[in-house]
Amino acid sequence: MTGATILHADLDAFYASVEQLLNPELRGKPIAVGGGVVLAASYEAKAFGVRGGMSGWDAKALCPELIFTGGHFEEYQRLGDAAMAVLDDFTPLVERISIDEAFADVAGCEHLFGTPEVIAQTIRRRVRAELGLPISIGVARTKHLAKIGSQVAKPDNLVVIDPARELEFLHDLPVSLMWGVGPVTEGKLEDEGILTIGQLAEKKVEWVQGLLGRATGEKLSQLAWNRDPRPIVTNQRARSAGAQSALGRKPFAEKIWRPTLRHLADRIASRLRAKSWFGHTVTVRVRFRDMRAVTRSMTIDSPLAATVSLAEIAEELVKVVRVDHPDEQTITLLAISVAQLERDPLVQMELPLGLVDEGLRLGSRRGGQRLGADKAMDRVREKFGREAIAYGGLDGEQRVPDAFRGLAEKPL
DNA sequence: TCTGGGGTCCTAGGACCC
């Protein structure tokens, strides 16, 4: 059996820890990053039951002395990058999952840096000493078990799972710790009397598949026996790019959705252009007052990256939603997503010239001009900042600053 | 003062092709 060489490193209560690092007066106190919604809660706040994703209102009710803070977006990005860069000093096999989390495989590094446990201790010590942040690490033979290890280790600790005792460790834990088990799946399992990973492992794959679907059932059954074949993957690329905006409650009217779609299209399309990506499939999502959401999508032959082209398709799709739901008077969210991404088709494709011409024609000269204008705008923004130019007619109140939005973006 | 923003993957039905 191979050894436990996979590390999962996860910064603790990340945004909240950064705020406490920057402002010593916040240390030891219950704080929440965010406003309308809690994005991160300090451990002092978690002791009151405050959790990420909770509304600020509910959080305050649980913890009256809760302090709302945040907004140091550049610092989150810088410190997250710096912490994950520590992993790079030990191995090139690092898979970044998010701003505050990564896997690493240290197989073959032992003669240089010591056992995986020693490496994990060194990483934790360095992140604490050099950056002032707590980080928890799980060490195991598989990614799934390493991730569970880091969750169990929190806050600010290390858990190493001996390959000889994997199932002993795993089977007493609640199913909710498994990757892929959310509230719905947890509820279905609970209805069947399955509370622990061990109880799930006793069930036949076919039975679990009947309950949860073919793929989910297969996956969870495998994970319950710690059969996790996923390797570390470096340099993952995004398969889609999107943006959304929660609106509060707004009338489902063109004067509301048109400027919002322009802004969303601008955000997405400029990100695509920055990496020379084009997309074939456009999806819009409209959420109504009762939080039900519908989507409409369209796949086009010649891929797009121009803001106006994307906005126009999005507008057509929202009009379809309007027609399909004539009784809905209020919307609470609009979103656009672009998928089926490919590199600049005219650069990448080895096509006979006639077909390239065809592609240009289908993209239309108008489309070409749009792209040219967009790229000029991109250059001005690069020089003078994003706010230097915007499409007209927009940007009243914004509930979430754009700088914060950028944090969640996956590199394209 | 209810409920952010950015993603991935899966399912199921229908169209279409062979």
Added chain:
DNA sequence: TCTGGGGTCCTAGGACCC
């Protein structure tokens, strides 16, 4: 003429993750 089966793509919805 009728029937059928597999494969692929598109669309809509939903669960989940950070």
